[in-house]
Amino acid sequence: MERLPRWADVALVPLISLLLAAIIAALVILAIGQDPWEAITVMVQGSVMNAYGWGYTLYYATSFMFTGLAVTVAFHAGLFNIGGEGQAQLGGLGVALCCLFLPWPHWSLALIGATFAGAAFGAAWAAVPAYLQAKRGSHIVITTIMFNYIASAFLIFMLVDVLRPDGQMDPATANFPEATHLPTLNEIPGLNLIFTSGVPANVTLFIALAMAVVVWALLWRTRLGYAIRAYGKSEPAARYAGISPFGIIMVAMMISGGLAGMMAINNVMGEAERLLGNSASGAGFIGIAVALMGRNHPVGVVLAALLFGFLFQGGAELGLWTKIPIEMRTVVQGLVILFTGALDMMVRMLLTWIFNLFRAGRMAKGAA
Amino acid sequence: MADARYAIELKGISKSFGPVQANKDIHIAVPKGTIHGIIGENGAGKSTLMSILYGFYRADSGEIFINGKATTIPDSQSAIRAGIGMVFQHFKLVQNFTVLENVVLGAEEGALLAGSLAKARKVLTDLSREYELDVDPDAVIEDLSVGHQQRVEILKALYRQADILILDEPTGVLTPAEADHLFRILKGLRDQGKTIILITHKLREIMETTDNVSVMRRGTMVDTVKTAETSPEQLAELMVGRKVLLEVEKKPALLGRTVLKVEDLRVVDEHGVERLKGVSFEIRSGEILGIAGVAGNGQSELLEALGGIARATGKVTLNGADLPLSGKGADGRSRRAAGIAHVPEDRQALGLIMDFTAWENVAFGYHDAPEYQKNSLFMDNDALRADTERKMATFDVRPPIPTLAAKSFSGGNQQKIVVAREIERNPDLLLVGQPTRGVDIGAIEFIHKQIVALRDQGKAILLVSVELDEIRSLSDRIAVMFDGRIMGFRDPETTDERDLGLMMAGMAGTGEAA
Structure with missing residues (x-):
């Protein structure tokens, strides 16, 4: 069996997968008695056809970039980090504590402090399953899933019993001080010419993009990244080379957890400006799909994060402007994940087969 | 018809x-x-x-x-x-x-x-x-x-x-x-x-x-x-497609000081089975000690214990200094630092990362080496690629393309990449497992020459192979392993196949100990 040319592997396979997902989604919409064409028009109109829509799409995409990169780093070490959700929630706690209890003179300093706080809390949360895997052999998939539930329960306790201001009804922290409010895209000189109305996307977007570059450099330009990738490809070989499995599992998972934790500067600090329950709202899980679809490469992750940002925002628009329930966006996301992740091999085999048909045809012509 | x-x-x-x-x-x-x-x-x-x-x-x-x-x-x-x-x-x-x-x-x-x-x-x-x-x-x-x-x-x-x-x-x-x-x-x-x-x-x-x-x-x-x-x-x-030297040409061994001394080395595997049951031997500089035996009689564990991959007990000294056999310092990295290079038996599972490029594999195990660093933060990938090109030329790796994935090379060329990487470090002791398994005749000749050349530079070499012909033609001394033990030592000049074969099957040989 011949392999696919690189361009087809990188671009064509995900595109066809997306197309298939879209077709099935259209059938589902038809089945519930709605108009798929209307649905796609509303989704595109509301998410990428104007600056306001982009403001939301980019906001979601920012979160997904962090969690997608988190999954990517762990994946290269051969570890499947499903705990992004919990790590992001703990990151939110770190960001909240940092913003509430430290006197920040300016948002830029607060942003730096909160980034480190979120990363540190996320990393610490990932360190426990990492240690259990490295020392006790407890499977990281199982432990990170369990740690999502523990994180969720722990946050409810913190919000209800510890951080909730007296007299407030809802389980949330007090609003963060004015000095920690991050500029949204419509408040940034230059960008405010494009984004004329208030949008949630904020400066965190640039940190997310910078992190994509950092992750790329880490994995492909440093000794640590080399060791991580080597360990991820073959543990016996890594042992032969003297790369410590314990060290790699710990470091890779803590970097992964740190990236997931950093997500909180986008949603908690940049948007909600206080910590609420379930703050990560599923972004940790979507990071898995983003990394899968992005082929575990930072460039792919950024692009896939944009796609999922579009799905998120477009799906919300569906709920607003059509009779199609907002849950439809979960269906669409599920289909995209199914086709780009689980059924990826199917599409790939199909394409390989088609390519080989063309090749054989060309060869026959050449021979004749 | x-x-x-x-x-x-x-x-x-x-x-x-x-x-x-x-x-x-x-x-x-x-x-x-x-x-x-x-x-x-x-x-x-x-x-x-x-x-x-x-x-x-x-x-x-x-x-x-x-x-x-x-x-x-x-x-x-x-x-x-x-x-x-x-x-x-x-x-x-x-x-x-x-x-x-x-x-x-x-x-x-x-x-x-x-x-x-x-x-x-x-x-x-x-x-x-x-x-x-x-x-x-x-x-x-x-x-x-x-x-x-x-x-x-x-x-x-x-x-x-x-x-x-x-x-x-x-x-x-x-x-x-x-x-x-x-x-x-x-x-x-x-x-x-x-x-x-x-x-x-x-x-x-x-x-x-x-x-x-x-x-x-x-x-x-x-x-x-x-x-x-x-x-x-x-x-x-x-x-x-050309004339091949089947016999290895080598000069008489010039033995020097003892490089490696192994005493009562034991390895227990993860199932609690003792795989290496108290092995003792010495290798001197300028000597190739060949370990003969049917696969699975403890040779792999011997290489892994000496290479810092498997935990072991006993006493091993290299140039008179103790080598830790478990805990800190008993890993591949410390062994390399101590002057031991290791061409593993299974190059595809241990010696190479098959998905990595040739140049990434040339750094494998030596990615900390100062000549591969640009500064304290980044590796110098250009220097690595240049070094790989040079090694590929010296060791006649074909095709000489550093950016090709290891899995795209033939078995012989994969092995040449591993051998080049390990030999060029100028180690005091070279561990070699099945150096020519799945390697074509032309490359076998070349790899054998490299091993003999290293010996002639006064290095110590431990050769493990299931190919009796290879052991007999390369070794200066032969040890036969059976069931985790060394059955005896032989001089390749005086022993014969029957003698070695008996010992490989766990019986006393007919020859004289060397």
């Missing part, structure tokens, strides 16, 4: 995998009742040809005649119906089934087992008697030695009424005595009128066993000759 004197006749068989032509216009005729050898380097197309014959692949063009009849073989069931039996290099036996159950598996008649088992038992007894293939039909496979397991594979084929038996590298896992027994069985089968195709890379086996031999090179059938009218040198030349 095909000739009915031939059991198998292939005419113009071609097979391509994409741009790679694995078989080009192959013609071969195997007379009935003969043992026919097929030799060729790795990637010469032997396996592809046999896979076509056994129905795993379909030829792009060409004709197959079995006993003079044009035949198509779309799958292995058809091959079996045509009377072809195959004994694979890696046995296809169910480990916890009995011999009888394995023989019947896939050839059951009717829904109830009892009938076919009873019938099989009778056939099996007859076959065993007829061909010296004695195996207990009620023994469970996992309790049998490798040699006996192979007999079960042959019985399986005979039970399916195979007239043509194909054996793929059958002696790789056998002791010399077991191999001799196998060849007696094969000659017996031939004398009863069966046709046997023997695929091997060992010239000695071809010379001793076959009636005719076909040589393949780069997908083509170069020549078919009568074995009695050829010589190993001629066959080697046909295989490689």
Whole structure:
């Protein structure tokens, strides 16, 4: 069996997968008695056809970039980090504590402090399953899933019993001080010419993009990244080379957890400006799909994060402007994940087969 | 019209995998009742040809005649119906089934087992008697030695009424005595009128066993000759396409101080089984100590313990300094720092990351080396690529493209990358496991020369190999391992194959200790 040319592997396979997902989604919409064409028009109109829509799409995409990169780093070490959700929630706690209890003179300093706080809390949360895997052999998939539930329960306790201001009804922290409010895209000189109305996307977007570059450099330009990738490809070989499995599992998972934790500067600090329950709202899980679809490469992750940002925002628009329930966006996301992740091999085999048909045809012509 | 004197006749068989032509216009005729050898380097197309014959692949063009009849073989069931039996290099036996159950598996008649088992038992007894293939039909496979397991594979084929038996590298896992027994069985089968195709890379086996031999090179059938009218040198030349030195040329050893001293080395595996049961030896500078033995008798554990991969107990000193055998300092990195280089037995699982490029693999184990760093933060990938290009030139790695993935190189070239990486570090002690496994003859010659050159520079070398010829021609001293122990030391000049073979089977040898 011949392999696919690189361009087809990188671009064509995900595109066809997306197309298939879209077709099935259209059938589902038809089945519930709605108009798929209307649905796609509303989704595109509301998410990428104007600056306001982009403001939301980019906001979601920012979160997904962090969690997608988190999954990517762990994946290269051969570890499947499903705990992004919990790590992001703990990151939110770190960001909240940092913003509430430290006197920040300016948002830029607060942003730096909160980034480190979120990363540190996320990393610490990932360190426990990492240690259990490295020392006790407890499977990281199982432990990170369990740690999502523990994180969720722990946050409810913190919000209800510890951080909730007296007299407030809802389980949330007090609003963060004015000095920690991050500029949204419509408040940034230059960008405010494009984004004329208030949008949630904020400066965190640039940190997310910078992190994509950092992750790329880490994995492909440093000794640590080399060791991580080597360990991820073959543990016996890594042992032969003297790369410590314990060290790699710990470091890779803590970097992964740190990236997931950093997500909180986008949603908690940049948007909600206080910590609420379930703050990560599923972004940790979507990071898995983003990394899968992005082929575990930072460039792919950024692009896939944009796609999922579009799905998120477009799906919300569906709920607003059509009779199609907002849950439809979960269906669409599920289909995209199914086709780009689980059924990826199917599409790939199909394409390989088609390519080989063309090749054989060309060869026959050449021979004749 | 095909000739009915031939059991198998292939005419113009071609097979391509994409741009790679694995078989080009192959013609071969195997007379009935003969043992026919097929030799060729790795990637010469032997396996592809046999896979076509056994129905795993379909030829792009060409004709197959079995006993003079044009035949198509779309799958292995058809091959079996045509009377072809195959004994694979890696046995296809169910480990916890009995011999009888394995023989019947896939050839059951009717829904109830009892009938076919009873019938099989009778056939099996007859076959065993007829061909010296004695195996207990009620023994469970996992309790049998490798040699006996192979007999079960042959019985399986005979039970399916195979007239043509194909054996793929059958002696790789056998002791010399077991191999001799196998060849007696094969000659017996031939004398009863069966046709046997023997695929091997060992010239000695071809010379001793076959009636005719076909040589393949780069997908083509170069020549078919009568074995009695050829010589190993001629066959080697046909295989490689140029003159090859089969014997390693080396000067007498100039022994220096003791480099490695091993005392009572023991390794227990993860199941709690003791794999290395107290091994002691010394290697001096300028000496190659060869470890002979059938695979799985503790040689791998010895290399892993010395290479810092497996935990061990005992006492090991390198140049007089203690080497930690467990805990801190007992890892590959510390060993390299101490001056031990290691060409592992399994280059694909340990020595290389197959998905990494050649240049990434050149840094493998040495990615901390100062010459590969740009600054304290980043690696110097350009320097690495340049270094890889240089190593590829020195060690004649083909194709010399540093950005190619390791898996894209042939076995011999993969091994050259590993050997280049380890030897160029100028180690005091080189551990080498199966340096030429799956490596073609041309590259074997080259790798052997490199090992001898390192020895002549006054380095100590521990060589582990299951190829007795390799051990005998390279070593200055031979240690034979059996069941985790060293059975004895021999001087390669004074020992012989029988002596070593006895020790490999766990018995006292006939020779004198060296």
